Amino acid sequence: MHQLLRTRVNDFAMKLANVNGTGSASANSLLMQAIFRMGIPVSGKNLFPSNIQGLPTWYEIRVNKDGYTARALDYDLMIAMNSQTYAQDVAEVREGGYLLHDSTWPLDPKLFREDVNYLNVPFSKMCNETFKDARERILMKNIAYAGTLVALLDVDMAVVEQLLDEKFSAKKAMRESNSKALRLGYDYAKEHLPCPLPFHLEKMNANDDKILIDGNTAVALGCVYAGATVAAWYPITPSTSCMDAFKEFCEKYRKDPETGNNNFCILQAEDELGAIGMVIGASWNGARAFTSTSGPGISLMNELLGLAYYAEIPAVIVDVQRVGPSTGMPTRTQQGDVMEAAYASHGDTKHILLFPSNPAECFEFAPKAFDLAERFQTPVFLMSDLDIGMNDWVVPRLTWDGSYVPDRGRVLNAEQVSQIAKFQRYYPEDENFVAARTLPGVHAKGAFFTRGSGHNKYGGYTETPAEYQEVVDRLLKKHQAAAKYVPAPVIIKQSGARIGIITIGGCDPAVREAVDLLAARGVAADYMRIRGFPFSDTVEEFIMHHNFCFVVEQNRDAQLRSLLVLETSVPKDRLRSVLSYGGFPLSARHVIEPILSQVPPELQSIPPKVDASSRTVVSDSWE
Amino acid sequence: MPSIAKPVAVHPSLHRNAIGLNLRDYEGAMSTLCAGCGHDSITAAITRAVWELSIEPHMIAKLSGIGCSSKTPTYFVSGAHGFNSAHGRMAAIATGASAANRELTYIGISGDGDSLSIGLGHLCHAIRRNVNMLYVIENNGVYGLTKGQFSASADVGSKSKRGEANRMAPIDPAMLALSIGATFVARSFSGDKEQLVPILKAGIAHHGFALIDVISPCVTFNDHNGSTKSYLYTRKHMQKITEADFVPPASEILANIGPSGTTTVTMHDGSVVRFTAIPPDYDPTNRQQVLNYLQQNHDSIATGLLYVDESVADLHEMNRTPAMSLARVPQEKLCPGTAALNELQEDFR
Numbered sequence: 003m004h005q006l007l008r009t010r011v012n013d014f015a016m017k018l019a020n021v022n023g024t025g026s027a028s029a030n031s032l033l034m035q036a037i038f039r040m041g042i043p044v045s046g047k048n049l050f051p052s053n054i055q056g057l058p059t060w061y062e063i064r065v066n067k068d069g070y071t072a073r074a075l076d077y078d079l080m081i082a083m084n085s086q087t088y089a090q091d092v093a094e095v096r097e098g099g100y101l102l103h104d105s106t107w108p109l110d111p112k113l114f115r116e117d118v119n120y121l122n123v124p125f126s127k128m129c130n131e132t133f134k135d136a137r138e139r140i141l142m143k144n145i146a147y148a149g150t151l152v153a154l155l156d157v158d159m160a161v162v163e164q165l166l167d168e169k170f171s172a173k174k175a176m177r178e179s180n181s182k183a184l185r186l187g188y189d190y191a192k193e194h195l196p197c198p199l200p201f202h203l204e205k206m207n208a209n210d211d212k213i214l215i216d217g218n219t220a221v222a223l224g225c226v227y228a229g230a231t232v233a234a235w236y237p238i239t240p241s242t243s244c245m246d247a248f249k250e251f252c253e254k255y256r257k258d259p260e261t262g263n264n265n266f267c268i269l270q271a272e273d274e275l276g277a278i279g280m281v282i283g284a285s286w287n288g289a290r291a292f293t294s295t296s297g298p299g300i301s302l303m304n305e306l307l308g309l310a311y312y313a314e315i316p317a318v319i320v321d322v323q324r325v326g327p328s329t330g331m332p333t334r335t336q337q338g339d340v341m342e343a344a345y346a347s348h349g350d351t352k353h354i355l356l357f358p359s360n361p362a363e364c365f366e367f368a369p370k371a372f373d374l375a376e377r378f379q380t381p382v383f384l385m386s387d388l389d390i391g392m393n394d395w396v397v398p399r400l401t402w403d404g405s406y407v408p409d410r411g412r413v414l415n416a417e418q419v420s421q422i423a424k425f426q427r428y429y430p431e432d433e434n435f436v437a438a439r440t441l442p443g444v445h446a447k448g449a450f451f452t453r454g455s456g457h458n459k460y461g462g463y464t465e466t467p468a469e470y471q472e473v474v475d476r477l478l479k480k481h482q483a484a485a486k487y488v489p490a491p492v493i494i495k496q497s498g499a500r501i502g503i504i505t506i507g508g509c510d511p512a513v514r515e516a517v518d519l520l521a522a523r524g525v526a527a528d529y530m531r532i533r534g535f536p537f538s539d540t541v542e543e544f545i546m547h548h549n550f551c552f553v554v555e556q557n558r559d560a561q562l563r564s565l566l567v568l569e570t571s572v573p574k575d576r577l578r579s580v581l582s583y584g585g586f587p588l589s590a591r592h593v594i595e596p597i598l599s600q601v602p603p604e605l606q607s608i609p610p611k612v613d614a615s616s617r618t619v620v621s622d623s624w625e
Numbered sequence: 626m627p628s629i630a631k632p633v634a635v636h637p638s639l640h641r642n643a644i645g646l647n648l649r650d651y652e653g654a655m656s657t658l659c660a661g662c663g664h665d666s667i668t669a670a671i672t673r674a675v676w677e678l679s680i681e682p683h684m685i686a687k688l689s690g691i692g693c694s695s696k697t698p699t700y701f702v703s704g705a706h707g708f709n710s711a712h713g714r715m716a717a718i719a720t721g722a723s724a725a726n727r728e729l730t731y732i733g734i735s736g737d738g739d740s741l742s743i744g745l746g747h748l749c750h751a752i753r754r755n756v757n758m759l760y761v762i763e764n765n766g767v768y769g770l771t772k773g774q775f776s777a778s779a780d781v782g783s784k785s786k787r788g789e790a791n792r793m794a795p796i797d798p799a800m801l802a803l804s805i806g807a808t809f810v811a812r813s814f815s816g817d818k819e820q821l822v823p824i825l826k827a828g829i830a831h832h833g834f835a836l837i838d839v840i841s842p843c844v845t846f847n848d849h850n851g852s853t854k855s856y857l858y859t860r861k862h863m864q865k866i867t868e869a870d871f872v873p874p875a876s877e878i879l880a881n882i883g884p885s886g887t888t889t890v891t892m893h894d895g896s897v898v899r900f901t902a903i904p905p906d907y908d909p910t911n912r913q914q915v916l917n918y919l920q921q922n923h924d925s926i927a928t929g930l931l932y933v934d935e936s937v938a939d940l941h942e943m944n945r946t947p948a949m950s951l952a953r954v955p956q957e958k959l960c961p962g963t964a965a966l967n968e969l970q971e972d973f974r
Binding site: 038039213214215223226227228229230231232234255256258261262263264265266267268269271272273275276277279280281282283284285286287288289291305306309399400401402404406407408441442443444445446448449450451452453454455 | 688959
């Protein structure tokens with residue numbers, strides 16, 4: 003017979019296997035939100051198909067009192083509600099773990115595992131008896147399993163009831179159905195199942211200063227706060243909810259109370275070529291303008307990104323990365339656009355990139371992206387990804403500096419233009435190699451001709467080698483000057499560390515957890531999370547300070563490492579890759595195993611004694 | 626664009642417009658197109674139209690894509706803001722520009738390659754959005770800068786300089802525009818300035834997207850026997866179906882008392898366009914009739930102001946943007962502030 007897991011409070015992972023389009027998402031986020039409100043560190047990862055209805059979808063919840071909430075790969079509890087994936091789901095339960103399933107129909111004996119505890123609840127039977135409408139029977143089955151989990155995991159029922167009240171404040175009938183379904187599952191569990199399970203929840207107060215938000219919503223909010231007025235886009239997974247949120251916030255905050263007019267204009271373009279064209283047109287006219295897209299959109303935008311770079315027109319591009327190449331896997335996450343974004347377009351081009359690691363930084367970096375785009379008169383990419391963009395993250399409450407003044411860069415007003423003898427678009431330049439621009443319609447003397455064709459430093463057409471080179475050389479220096487303005491890397495040091503671990507974006511929680519777990523195993527490593535490109539001097543110094551560094555990223559070709567090799571003077575062999583690119587969010591285990599196999603024995607010390615209670619349990623298999 | 630500056634010498638007898646500028650103040654650099662190019666005549670007509678309308682040069686944004694036609698913004702109104710963008714993308718860039726600042730007069734210059742092939746999608750959607758701009762297609766049926774390939778407007782049977790006949794059906798920008806809800810559609814000929822200038826003025830005054838397809842022969846690659854976009858062919862087959870007379874706002878009252886048999890359309894800015902239909906039953910305000918007419922008379926080149934509807938909401942009305950340029954709305958009105966953020970975050974709990 004199986005072994006019972008030892009009692010663990012606020013430290014477990016579970017996976018919910020569902021069919022998409024059946025309403026499971028609301029039950030799953032209800033659970034996640036309830037745990038959040040109980041003050042416990044939690045994360046939820048939606049692993050969904052590129053489909054509207056009928057295909058397998060999973061939702062993972064990890065609870066960890068110490069705040070390690072990167073994706074876990076071992077599941078203490080599986081909620082197997084999808085017969086299509088039953089075999090796979092049963093196999094993924096950790097030894098001694100639990101599996102909750104719908105026992106309305108008998109389980110295939112082949113799927114029985116000796117080392118797993120089966121929790122049988124006749125969800126379909128109960129829902130069919132309780133609800134008449136066919137659609138309601140399907141929907142309420144989800145709420146019923148949520149009710150069972152409330153009982154099994156000691157979720158605070160009052161919190162769940164409160165959440166349902168809030169959600170269905172305007173829909174009384176729905177509220178009643180939900181309540182009924184919740185009770186069905188809850189009561190059955192209380193009567194027939196060993197409640198609570200050895201791993202369960204207890205209230206904490208870790209979330210008092212936290213919120214639950216996804217990155218696309220946070221970027222959109224950041225763009226509203228930054229003062230963006232024109233947004234142009236073409237629908238594409240996984241960025242669509244960014245523009246949906248921008249629209250919602252604009253409807254809320256940007257309607258003129260007196261006139262009812264909209265202080266914003268959202269253009270759903272005919273394609274991404276059009277979308278970036280509109281952004282460039284609007285920015286040329288002095289509005290803060292942005293687009294949100296994903297890798298395939300960036301591919302199409304390449305042409306005009308070169309125009310914006312060369313003609314020196316600001317543009318903000320939110321890239322919510324997904325799995326490529328080609329259509330790839332639209333609903334899966336990756337950091338596959340690093341190289342594409344850094345050098346987008348033909349000819350010599352280089353762009354400014356920002357790498358937020360979570361929704362809070364998405365909010366923080368959005369105004370930063372506009373400031374940089376206008377300061378340097380160039381495109382700026384905000385490199386989010388599906389994991390950051392579409393999953394709800396627990397992050398510190400967003401803060402706003404009320405004294406924020408947008409950095410509009412060097413823009414001459416009518417008075418300034420009137421005082422200069424002759425306006426020249428690209429001359430003279432300032433210490434950042436940026437020249438002042440004028441906006442159309444401001445002053446007769448400010449008129450100039452913007453062109454993507456060869457131009458000299460005054461903006462005039464040229465085909466003369468020296469004149470052409472003078473301009474592109476300045477553009478290179480301008481790009482380099484931006485290194486001092488992008489957000490500095492986050493560095494966490496350990497005493498005696500001779501290796502470093504470098505990463506970007508949403509890898510942050512998994513890599514930080516890995517750093518702690520490595521330390522517990524006697525491998526001390528310093529941590530650096532890069533937050534912007536061009537790289538600041540600190541990045542190179544960090545690498546040179548270590549015997550070698552591991553670069554952890556989510557793509558096949560080690561794109562961040564490649565960029566480091568190309569854009570710093572560090573020797574190639576100082577950088578080793580740790581890659582995970584299958585499309586699911588990163589787990590600490592993806593990081594630790596390759597690192598341990600590569601760290602030479604002389605850099606591994608005897609593991610210090612660690613208080614077991616302060617450690618996280620990711621997996622017993624390598625503990 | 627390579628360009629040659631013109632000497633500025635103004636004869637004192639030149640007329641001045643309502644804002645005290647003479648025609649030369651609306652000129653641009655010397656054209657570098659081939660001698661006799663139809664595009665240069667269109668440039669001259671645009672120069673005259675904006676001068677007659679007394680638009681301040683710096684309140685004009687002139688945009689183009691890539692191609693011979695797209696070079697021409699360099700050759701008119703040097704005091705305007707110019708944007709020579711990328712092949713086919715002008716309509717998208719103009720859309721964004723207009724969204725950000727509705728206070729400028731937008732003049733987009735494109736060609737048949739730029740508009741009907743690489744940029745066809747952007748053109749169609751700018752029409753659908755009813756972006757408030759003048760959009761001129763300088764249509765010569767041929768790719769000039771790349772030396773003579775057929776464009777999508779080349780007629781079936783029309784021959785290239787080397788004698789090869791085009792076999793694919795052409796895209797007629799006027800028919801296309803009408804079929805997707807265009808609110809102003811005109812066709813003219815670069816060789817007929819008398820017709821073109823009032824149409825350009827009406828297009829600028831139009832509230833929304835004004836498409837003007839101007840047949841503009843390419844003297845180098847498409848002005849031979851066998852071409853259906855040559856000077857000779859166009860002159861022979863051109864059939865004026867309306868004669869438009871543009872009357873600026875101040876003269877509105879007089880304009881409304883036009884001769885009998887004319888249709889008058891009052892433009893958004895109070896100006897009036899008065900048409901005389903040459904086929905007596907032609908009604909430029911009836912989309913279906915106009916489409917039928919063009920379909921039934923496709924052997925001739927129908928010119929004039931083909932269709933106009935002043936009543937449709939433009940991009941800004943559809944989006945309810947304020948009367949002022951969005952780019953000038955102060956940050957205080959755009960940023961909801963700290964208190965709103967704190968309040969909002971209760972929803973994220």
